[in-house]
Amino acid sequence: MSEQLNDQYWMAQALEYAKQAERLNEIPVGAVLIKDNQLIAAGYNRSITDNDPSAHAEMIAIREGGRVVNNYRLIDCTLYVTLEPCSMCAGLLVHSRIKRLVFGAADEKTGSAGSIMNLLQDPRLNHQVEVEAGILGELCGQTISDFFKRRRQEIKAAKKALRDLQA
Numbered sequence: 001m002s003e004q005l006n007d008q009y010w011m012a013q014a015l016e017y018a019k020q021a022e023r024l025n026e027i028p029v030g031a032v033l034i035k036d037n038q039l040i041a042a043g044y045n046r047s048i049t050d051n052d053p054s055a056h057a058e059m060i061a062i063r064e065g066g067r068v069v070n071n072y073r074l075i076d077c078t079l080y081v082t083l084e085p086c087s088m089c090a091g092l093l094v095h096s097r098i099k100r101l102v103f104g105a106a107d108e109k110t111g112s113a114g115s116i117m118n119l120l121q122d123p124r125l126n127h128q129v130e131v132e133a134g135i136l137g138e139l140c141g142q143t144i145s146d147f148f149k150r151r152r153q154e155i156k157a158a159k160k161a162l163r164d165l166q167a
Helices: 003-023 057-069 087-095 137-166
Strands: 030-035 038-044 077-083 100-105 130-133
Touching: 003 030, 003 038, 003 057, 003 077, 003 100, 003 137, 030 057, 038 057, 057 077, 057 087, 077 137, 100 137
Parallel strands: 077 100, 100 130
Antiparallel strands: 030 038, 030 077
16 A cells, blocks of 8 residues: 555544544544554544643544553654644654654644644754645545534524523
8 A cells, every 4th residue: 555545544544533522522633643554542632521731632642652552752653633733742742752743634823743833843853753744634624624613603503592592
């Protein structure tokens, strides 16, 4: 299987985890951690559910990956995530020595793998991560856009219902 097809396969798996986040009314971001073309860990956003601002999909997958391989260094692992990592998660990728990051949608507000900064490939750091961007990017971006569109509609409907009750 070509690397591009392999990347698409694993990104599709990350999207399945993003759906689990959405079922919890979390921002639909999913991540899978791969070593030797085998899934070793996965995660999805749970910040609201867990009352934990660090409970991003990447954080959860990498924490679990460390337990699975019994090492805090995740040498030769690839992380697939549906949304470009924020600075917190990008720092985690550097510290855990992830070899490669593959992400779907760019994040123009907090993306730290090239959008607002590129923490993952900063030569001043002691580890750089290979980055592949845009794999299933339109689908990943649409998943998040649809989520926020639905949330805005729900908020608008709730405000209208409250006004109607008060009238």
